[in-house]
Amino acid sequence: MSSRERILGRVRRALADVPQDDTPYEDAIARGYLQEHDARSPEQAADLLAENLADYRAIVHRCTADDLAATIAGLLSARGARTVLVPPGLDLGWLAATGAEQLPDHADTTPHELDRIDSVVTGCAVAVAETGTIVLDGGPEQGRRRITLVPDHHICVVRVPDQVVSSIPQALSCLNPALPLTWISGPSATSDIELDRVEGVHGPRMFEVVLVTGMPDAGAVA
Amino acid sequence: MSGTFVGMPAFPKAAHDAVNNPTLRGNLRHATQTIRGKREKAVAELSDWTALREAGKQIKDHALRHLDRYLVQLEESVTAAGGTVHWASDADEANRIVAGLVKETGESEVLKVKSMATQEIGLNEALAAEGIAAYETDLAELIVQLGEDRPSHILVPAIHRNRGEIRDIFAREMSEWGRPAPEGLADTSAELAEAARLHLREKFLRAKVGVSGANFMVAETGTLVVVESEGNGRMCLTLPETLISVVGIEKVVPSWRDLEVFLQTLPRSSTAERMNPYTSTWTGTTDEDGPKTFHLVLLDNGRTDTLADEVGRQALRCIRCSACLNVCPVYERAGGHAYGSVYPGPIGAILSPQLRGTQSEIDASLPYASSLCGACYEVCPVAIDIPEVLVHLRERVVEGGPVTREGTKVVLRPAKGHAAERTAMRAARWALGRPGVLRTGQRLASRTRRLHPRTLPGPGKAWSGTRDLPALPDEPFRDWWQRVHGGEGDEK
Secondary structure (H helix, E strand, O other), X not given: OOHHHHHHHHHHHHOOOOOOOOOOHHHHOOOOOOOOOOOOOHHHHHHHHHHHHHHOOOEEEEEEHHXXXXXXXXXXXXXXXXXXXXXXXXXXXXXXXXXXXEEEOOOOOOHHHHHOOOEEEEOOOEEEOOOOEEEEOOOOOOOOHHXXXXXXXXXXXXXXXXXXXXXXXXXXXXXXXXXXXXXXXXXXXXXXXXXXXXXXOOOOOEEEEEEEEOOOOOOOOO | OOOXXXXXXOHHHHHHXXXXXXXXXXXXXXXXXXXXXXXXXHHHOOOOHHHHHHHHHHHHHHHHHXXXXXXXXXXXXXXXXXXXXXXXXXXXXXXXXXHHHHXXXXXXXXXXXXXXXXXXXXXXXXXXXXXXXXEEOOHHHHHHHHOOOOOOOOOOOOOOOOHHHHHHHHHHHHHXXXXXXXXXXXXXXXXXXXXXXXXXXXXXXXXXXXXXXXXXXXXXXXXXXXXXXXXXXXXXXXXXXXXXXXXXXXXXXXXXXXXXXXXXHHHHHHOOXXXXXXXXXXXXXXXXXXXXXXXXXXXXOOHHHHHOOOOHHHHHHOOOOOHHHHHOHHHHHHOHHHHOOOOOHHHHHHHHHHHHOOOOHHHHHHHHOOOOOOHHHXXXXXXXXXXXXXXXXXXXXXXXXXXXXXXXXXXXXXXXXOHHHHHHHHHHHHHHOOHHHHHXXXXXXXXXXXXXXXXXXXXXXXXXXXXOOXXXXXXXXXXXXXXXXXXXXXXX
């Protein structure tokens, strides 16, 4: 007997006392919890997002579409970034004002090469106000998972209000599970030493979020 | 479940040693009290916490009650997404599968994401025996591994170590495993975290094989979820060419939507954050993004035996948040090592004896490692009634009875060491059923009260060593009633 059959057989015998129940799954669970914890206008959701991001030590900036290129250029130069990694579908207008060398994201770039790059600029799929979370789904403005991981400085652009939702349930309902997703809430952190929170262990030590208004809708959020 | 902590003394002995270690007690008290306060605040932010807890309980119960169906569905979804599913009945089989998969890649080292399942099966030791080095990449696991120590907490395994101890371990051991600690390393959290970053980064960048567990597996979509903070998880899940995930079969949830419950309750219950810094989800493999090969090893190792117990099966709802450890007065004083398992604290006290059986001395003692105060049940985000299961397991230890071991129904004999208690209870049952005998016994006890010893002899000695024996009245209650109210309520 294969282990598969052995385990499934044990499961069935273990459940012999459980009465047959054919309720469809949608009806089987009492989901009496809230879909969002307060009714919020898009502006209020964006404010809460900014507040919660900052609470977990992400650095939040706000600007209009017209100022985006200058804002990003300022962040890169403040950090002294000489090289910046660019996802394949990023609007190059966002980087029009920076003098940093722009390197495209290639599948065959080695992790060691990524480690030598100073910064990365991406968009996002959706942002969650109640938890201060940015979700990346590997879309053209975001690139592969590793480019937002290995470089030490990540600048993430969020279109406000289109890409902001209030809650986790709302975020999950507009994400595609077939895509690899990365949920980011503040920079890398650890609480392993005396439960004392320290930012920056293995992921980017600096996580900057630019909330930009007046952008054309990227269509990421339903 | 393999005997990870071979030769562990039973809980009372191990706890006694821990209670007399002031550094350990200080470290634990600081840590558990800190996180307790933070958790309360994080939970209070959600006005619908009770409903989320109830939904979490129902989702996990539903998944367990239809586990065969959801495991088959999960297998189909993972396979359709480009992954390969393996099934392992026990620790040895899981270790053999993983070692075989690593050897197929031609590599001799793997990077590990913190995972309870791989600790439970002793994967690192099994791989070492096959000439494969397994590097822990979670900071706390690294501290434990470098210190040749054992984890003592589910979430923060090095909670029993303070900064000074960690500095000494890093300075002494890092050079043995790779990049040495920087000269003059200070004992601040920031400097220690930085030393770990530098030490591990060279390993991340060259890694070809990653090994992980998972917090959740979604049957409907074949998606695996890993919740973490440091980014070591993301490194191991995305940089290597091959990813092997070893996951207990109880981690399956039916639908994608179910994550909306657990992604709210898990972070707030465990690290007391609104959301942990990083959550990764993946469904099979993705072209040119992340590992090219993905293996999922589904682990039984005592879980189906646990499922067969109608009272005890609720322990399989556990999402490993560790909230129960942080509120437990016994854990706070005894520390995690005393539990003799990778699962310490209240959840460990009900999980380990079920996964491993109650035959060993340590497993038979674990259901007693509790004051039954109920705080663990109050904080559990999936409402596991830990006190109920503890009492159920105590009964099993004392009385024996039918259980399932390795898929087969067997009848357990009562555990050794409980003979005196069992005899006393049987005698009590006999006497209480015979009023004449009881009356005679009570009168005899009252008349001889001046002769009673202060402490009990034989097996009762340990009990009376920390308690005063109850004083007997000079007249049994029933005689007193008869004397004072005689005739009003005649004795039957």
